[in-house]
Amino acid sequence: MATLPAEQRSQHDPLINPWLVRLPILFVSGGVLLILILTALVGIYQVAFRDRIVPGVSAYGINLGGMTRDQAQAALNGRFTYAHDAVFTFRYTSADGDKFWQLNAGDLGVAFDPDATVNEAFAAGHNGNLIDNLVDEALIWLNGRTISPVIRYDQNAAVKQLETIAQSVDSPPQDATLSLSGTSDISATAGHSGKVLDITSTLNKLDDAILNLSNGGEVPLVINETPPVAWDAQAAADRARVALSAPVMLVADDGKGGSFGPWVASVDQIRSLLKIDTVKNDDGTYRYEVSVDPAPFQSYLQSLAPGLIATPQDARFHFNEQTHQLEVIQPARNGRALNVPQTLARMEQAIFSSDNRVVPMAFDYTQPQYPDNVTAAELGITQMISQGTTFYTGSPQARKDNIILAASRFDGVIVAPHTMFSFNDILGNVAPESGYVSGKVIVGGRTVDGVGGGVCQVSTTAFQAAFYAGYPIVERYAHGYQVGYYAQGEGVGMDAAIFQATQPNEESLNLRFMNDTDYSLLIETSVYPGNNSVQFRFYSTNPGRQVVKQGPEITNVQPAAPTTYESNPNLTAGQSLQVDWAAQGAEVRVTRLILDTAGNQISKDVFYSNYQPWGAIIQVPPGDPRLG
Numbered sequence: 323m324a325t326l327p328a329e330q331r332s333q334h335d336p337l338i339n340p341w342l343v344r345l346p347i348l349f350v351s352g353g354v355l356l357i358l359i360l361t362a363l364v365g366i367y368q369v370a371f372r373d374r375i376v377p378g379v380s381a382y383g384i385n386l387g388g389m390t391r392d393q394a395q396a397a398l399n400g401r402f403t404y405a406h407d408a409v410f411t412f413r414y415t416s417a418d419g420d421k422f423w424q425l426n427a428g429d430l431g432v433a434f435d436p437d438a439t440v441n442e443a444f445a446a447g448h449n450g451n452l453i454d455n456l457v458d459e460a461l462i463w464l465n466g467r468t469i470s471p472v473i474r475y476d477q478n479a480a481v482k483q484l485e486t487i488a489q490s491v492d493s494p495p496q497d498a499t500l501s502l503s504g505t506s507d508i509s510a511t512a513g514h515s516g517k518v519l520d521i522t523s524t525l526n527k528l529d530d531a532i533l534n535l536s537n538g539g540e541v542p543l544v545i546n547e548t549p550p551v552a553w554d555a556q557a558a559a560d561r562a563r564v565a566l567s568a569p570v571m572l573v574a575d576d577g578k579g580g581s582f583g584p585w586v587a588s589v590d591q592i593r594s595l596l597k598i599d600t601v602k603n604d605d606g607t608y609r610y611e612v613s614v615d616p617a618p619f620q621s622y623l624q625s626l627a628p629g630l631i632a633t634p635q636d637a638r639f640h641f642n643e644q645t646h647q648l649e650v651i652q653p654a655r656n657g658r659a660l661n662v663p664q665t666l667a668r669m670e671q672a673i674f675s676s677d678n679r680v681v682p683m684a685f686d687y688t689q690p691q692y693p694d695n696v697t698a699a700e701l702g703i704t705q706m707i708s709q710g711t712t713f714y715t716g717s718p719q720a721r722k723d724n725i726i727l728a729a730s731r732f733d734g735v736i737v738a739p740h741t742m743f744s745f746n747d748i749l750g751n752v753a754p755e756s757g758y759v760s761g762k763v764i765v766g767g768r769t770v771d772g773v774g775g776g777v778c779q780v781s782t783t784a785f786q787a788a789f790y791a792g793y794p795i796v797e798r799y800a801h802g803y804q805v806g807y808y809a810q811g812e813g814v815g816m817d818a819a820i821f822q823a824t825q826p827n828e829e830s831l832n833l834r835f836m837n838d839t840d841y842s843l844l845i846e847t848s849v850y851p852g853n854n855s856v857q858f859r860f861y862s863t864n865p866g867r868q869v870v871k872q873g874p875e876i877t878n879v880q881p882a883a884p885t886t887y888e889s890n891p892n893l894t895a896g897q898s899l900q901v902d903w904a905a906q907g908a909e910v911r912v913t914r915l916i917l918d919t920a921g922n923q924i925s926k927d928v929f930y931s932n933y934q935p936w937g938a939i940i941q942v943p944p945g946d947p948r949l950g
Contacts, residue, residue: 378462379446381469386443394443395436402434402471409538410531412484412524414491414545416517423487431479432532438472475532480525487543488519495548498555500562500598500610508566510559516548549607558598558610564676565592565612570669574683577632577658584680585626587619592673595619614673616666623683627660630683636692638734641703641844641861648698648844651734657688692736701736702841708860708869710786713810714779715854720759721776722851727757728780729847729856737843742796743788745781745820745833752777752822778819779856781833782808784845785818787858788835789929791843792869792916797834800931804905815874815910815931839865867924872913880907883937887948890941899941907935 375394377387382401386394405428413422446467448455461467495516500509523544531541570592571584595615600608634657639648664684672681698704714725728749737743752758760775778801785798801808801819808817821831837843844861882904890899910931916924942948 375440375443376446376448376459376462378466379443379469380466381439381443381471386440386469391440391444394440398434398436398439398471402436402473404473404535405432405434407538408432408536410528411538411540412487412543413540414487414543421490425483427532427538429479430483430528430532431474431476433474433476435472435474439469442472443469473535475529477525477529480528481521484519484521484524488521491517491519491543491545493517495550497550498610500555500558508559508562510555512554512556514550516550518546518548520544520546555610558612561612561674562596562598565596565614565673567676568679570672570679570681572665572669572681572683574630574685577655582630585622587669587673612674614670616670619666619669620662623660623662623665627662630660630685631658633657634688634690636690636736637694637696639692639736639844640734640846641698641706643706646698646704648696648701648703650694654690654693656690658685659688660684661686691738701844702739702863703844703861704863705861706859707862707864708787708789708791709857710783710788710790711811711855711857712779712783712786712808713853713855714776714807715810717776717779717807717854721779722854724758724776725779725856726849728752728777729783729849732780732784732845732858733847735845737837737845739837739840739842741837743793743835743837743843745784745818746822746830749777749780749820778805778817779807780847781820782817783847783856783858785833786812786816787845787860789816789871789914790869791860791862792867792914793835793843794838795835795927795929797832798929799831799833800910800933802934803936804908804933806903806905813874814876814908814933815912815929817931837862839863841865866919868917868919868921870915870917872915873911875911875913876908877911878907878909880935882906883935885938885940887946887950888939888941889944889946889949891944893941893943895943895946897943900938901941902936902939904938905933905936908933 373390375386375389379386381394382398384397384401386397389397406426408427409424410427410430411422411424413420415421446458446462446469449458493516496514499511524541527544528541531539566589569589570587572587573581573583573585575581592614595618597613597615599611599613601611602608632655635655637650637654638652640651641647642649661684665681668681668684672679692701714722717725731749735748750756758777785795788795799819800815801817804814805817808814818833819831820833821828823830839862841863846859846861848857848859849855850857885904888901893899910933912929912931914927914929916926918924940948
């Protein structure tokens, strides 16, 4: 090869190192070549692992790189044993002992999903564009990647298992029971709570264990208890037994130291009236309550009530004229009425009492107006203001007995200020059961046999005392004819007849006067057999009045009627008995003047009597020729 001379080189070639050109070309060419090689290798890698898991991916400790899907599934299937190995124990403790159920995770719906796990493993490096895949594959090649196995948990399977357990656990609440058969067979059972497996709460506890892939263990069953409506019946049963243990006796005092009854409620009667009810407690539960129906007892008590009523009885007094004090001659007594509701309450208490089955009746008591401790000063009783005395000389014994009895009814009686005195009300019923005996009485204008002869002697005496006390006489009747007994003393026109009607068409006759003062009136009565007299004494305070009697003024006098004879089978021949005496007919007027302390007239009263002529009545033996 020819070379240029030095002179030529200097003229035609620059002074530049050719490698400065060549090296960049070589570097670029090498880079291109390297890229081509790497691209070829990447392409080969992509083609090689297009259907395989990229290297560096593992699951369950198994390197899945290079495996196909089927190969990876096969490799993983044998490694998941949790579904069989994890065993859970469900325990329930009851009064009957422990019960438990053991189920593995698979029974409870836990299962390995190899498809999903392999899909996640395959997705590594295959899940984006080429650049993303290359980056992902490079990271996997450098760091590796572990895929968590996909485990499925089907709660429906767990719920079905718990529902099966619930069939052995669940029980409804059982109410206490109470039964009565006859009067002696009484039984009771206690209540029990119902139990219900709380599947949701138990499932929550199971979820925590499974989601943490616990290796099993005990899962407590959550049990909800439902209380019974009625917890206990034993107390009610005991109460029923006490109620039927014996009869109950009802007693009452008679208010005078005696007693009424007993009235007995038998065990059979009590049994028929027992009631069993359910009663709601404050906490929402119920209890049995045994009671007795009071209605039949109430009706019975109401039928007894009238016979047990006692009116209040005022004390009776005498006035001591030396001390000016009242002396009790008959103590006061409270009035009473049967308190049916309270007696029923006592009966119910006794029925349910094991040791006291005698029931004293309950009464409401009324205080008398004049108790034993009332004083004369309180009542305004300071002196005797009047008296009346009549004579019954010649009266038969029956008449005397009636006078003594009737007079005693008024002894010690107090008449309050501004109240009415009623003779018949204080006297009471004139009948044999009250102690009166038969004798001659004036009825309908004639003398007949009857009960209570002589009582008019007492009313006449009371009238005369009221006359001289100046009290207004509201009601007074004269006898149908003049009676010799009443003509003694004050004379005619000062009698007062009384009569108590017993038939619907009869009219009662009464003696009434008004205590028109501000002071109480005390009445004292006495019978003096020695002189055949009866006396009324009035004690009070004179309000400042004087009484003057005028008369009697007698007019229209008529002769006595002829003597009549009556047959008396108790008489024998030659005997006779005069039972009534002849009397003239007449009209009689007695005037009463009431004056003040200065002698001025306050009022004037005229008492009129119209006496019919009357003949003597003589009783003779049967067959006497004088009998008409």
